[in-house]
Amino acid sequence: MYATISQKQTEILKKLSNKNNILSYSRIMLLLVAIYFLYLMMYEKNHLYGFVALALIIVFIIVVNIYLKVQSKIAYHKTLKQINTDEISFLEGNHQFNNGVEYQNPQHAFSYDLDLFGSNSIFQFTNRTGTFLGKDALAKSLQEIPTEASILKKQEAVKELSQKLNFRQHFQTLSLLAGTTEKEDLAIKNWTETISEKPKAFMQFFTVLIPILLLISIAGSVFNWHPVFSKLTVFFFTLNLLLIGYFSQHILKEIGKSDRIANSLQQYSKMLHAFETEKFQSVYLNDLQSKMQSNQKTAYQIVTNLANCFEKLNTIANLFVFIALNGTFQYHFWVYKKLLKWKDNHQLELWHFMQIIGEVEALNSLANFAYNNPEYQYPTIASNQIMMEDLGHPLISKDKRVRNTIDFSQKRFVILTGSNMSGKSTFLRTVGINLVLSYAGAPIDTKQAVVYPLPLWVSMRLTDSLSDSESFFFAEVKRLKQIVTEAEKQPIFVLLDEILKGTNSDDKKTGTVGVIEKLHNLNVTGMIATHDLEVCKTTDNHLETMENKCFEVEIINNELHFDYKLKEGICQNKNATFIMKKMEII
Structure with missing residues (x-):
């Protein structure tokens, strides 16, 4: 297509x-x-x-x-x-689309550890936004933990939009032509939050009186009522220019606040019109459309009127227009007054309309992702159940992707073992990224899935901080403390990869077992990957709620062979010594 x-x-x-x-x-x-x-x-x-x-x-x-x-x-x-x-x-x-690297945040509960942003990230795979507001809305949707109802509404919207290729591409084209930056979008927001200065009432009286007197003097000159009328014409024309000179300070201040938003508003009005006039069946999209009305006017009409006001005000810099139109009937004053009236009526609505545009862009991006992957499935949303059958990592090419099944419905905590390079970390990210996509309302690479929107916490990519004099171990402990604190407040889902790497083996084993026991007592759902096989004995005390799974490696003809298939039980094979010998390190 x-x-x-x-x-x-x-x-x-x-x-x-x-x-x-x-x-x-x-x-x-x-x-x-x-x-x-x-x-x-x-x-x-x-x-x-x-x-x-x-x-x-x-x-x-x-x-x-x-x-x-x-x-x-x-x-x-x-x-x-x-x-x-x-x-x-x-x-x-x-993969040339914007990767959202500016949204990387090591302190976030899961986005940094799951590589949601940056080169070859899920954000880059899904992002088809053209404006800063759209990009920001998509970034937020990938980092939120929504309600069950919200996921279902978004799923319905994404499904519908995925079938509306013409609308999506028309909307995307308009957004790319707008191409607004953070500075330009925030300029709109800042303008809505400022109070404009209104000219004094007695000065407004002269803006009516002097043009009327000018009109009378022109008529007197044309019909030759008296020679004085020609002089009065010049006098009132000059007086008009002096008066607009006084008002220019207010007008220029308003234009300064707007910071080139007229063009952005023109493009946004086209996007609003495209969205307003499209017919939708999904509840969420109809809800968004219903929020784009005010005083029997559409958002398109309201924003277009504002854009036209700014466009007209910007002509104040044109000397010919300034002299000709202001010298006769105070053109820019009346435009400014119209702008002030608009602000009184719609100041609080403008940014709300813009955010709706951003939300539609985010949904469009997810719908495009769904369109590009028609074999993906939308997970069922069910309370306290997380199960994914034949789950694949969406960022791995389809010809190399290995799918596995994981079910947390009966046994809610998994201890995952496996040799180096066997696929443990990749599988943790596979589960995490697909949960993130599920929460956003997108389909995922699975035969079938059931998910529940538990808050997601991940510890996989911690680094030490020289600037804070913070060791790698202390960074890990801080993250684990955050996870435990959160688990004490509410049910959560965790993905932990080889925790406590920054300490000795005995401390690491004891600490890891302690963390697992603590999380189990707090009814946490999730998975931890470890190389320490002794840790796997923890499941013996919790056979009803905890299990061991593994990735195995085989050595065939003096070569390593990985099948990346998830198996029951504890890993039996090791490969670190074999690899070091093969590379002649030992």
Whole structure:
């Protein structure tokens, strides 16, 4: 489908390019011919040439407007073509999308340990947002622990959007054309939080009186009522300019607060219109649409009105417009007053509308992920059950992916053993990443699954901190303390990989057993990977709630062979000494 759409856009762009070239040459010729007729009018003093020149200038303006619209269409279809080209490239293994590295946070309960952000991360695999708000919404959705109801609503929305390829790509195209940064989006938020200065009432009175007096003086001059009217016209025109000069301090301050948000708002209004006018069946998407109404006006109308106000206010920098329009009827003052009225009516709604756009972008990204992986399944949501059959890691290429089944419904805690490179850490991340996707409402690589949104805590990638004079061991202990503290408050799900690596073997074994016993007593669900086979004896005391599983390795013809298949029991084979001997270290 991506190749078909890409080819169609190529054909459209070819036609638009031809039209663009014709319009480009036409506007140049029209302008040159108009200038030539103006020259003839002045040289031959024939007013007829002037009328012809005027007609040509009018046609020139029309052609320029058409040319600009064609330019916009070209930008749109180029972006749409690029979207499909990028998806083809992505499916071939080229992961070029924004990876959200700025969201990496070693203190987060699970995102850093599961590599949710950064190169070849799940964020990079799913991210198809174009604005900062969309990217931020997706990042948050991958780090939240929602309610069961919220997951079900999002699942329904993602399912529906995954089937709406045209809408998704249209919306994505608009978001990429907006291409807002954090600075630009936060400028909108900051503007909604500021209080604008309102001109004093007596000054507003003069903005009405002086233009009226100017109109009267112009009429007196035209109808030759008295010679004084021509002087009064100049006087009132000048007075108008002085008055707008006073109001300019308020206007320029408002434009300064907006910090180039007019263009962002224009693009956002198009996105709002696209979302408002689309028909949806899912409850969540309809709920979002219902929040985009205010005083019988749509969010699209409200934001468009604001964008137009800012666009008009920005013309204050145009000297010709400033003199001509403000000298006659205080144009920028009335636009500013309209802006203040808009702010009074909708100030609290604007950022809310923007956040809805971000949420739709995030859902679109997850829907695109679902569309690219039609074989993935949406987990069933059931209380206190977590089971995943034939589970695979979505970031490992499908031809190399090994799937395993894990069930925490009966025995809620697993001690996982295995030799080096056997797949323990990868399996922990496989479980964690698929839980994260499940919580976000996305499908996962499984034959079938049942999940429950337990708060997720992971300890896999801790590092020491030289700046804080903190050892690796102390960093581990701090994380374990966080996990225990959280488990004392509520049920949680944990994934622990070879904890207490920063201490000696006896301390490590004793400490690991102590942690497992503590977590078991707190009714924690989850899995711990360890090399210490003595730790596995802990299950003997909790046969109803705890079990051992392992990954094995075989040495065949003096070579290591891994099948990465999860097995019952405790790992029997070791490979560290074999590898060191093979590499002639020992």
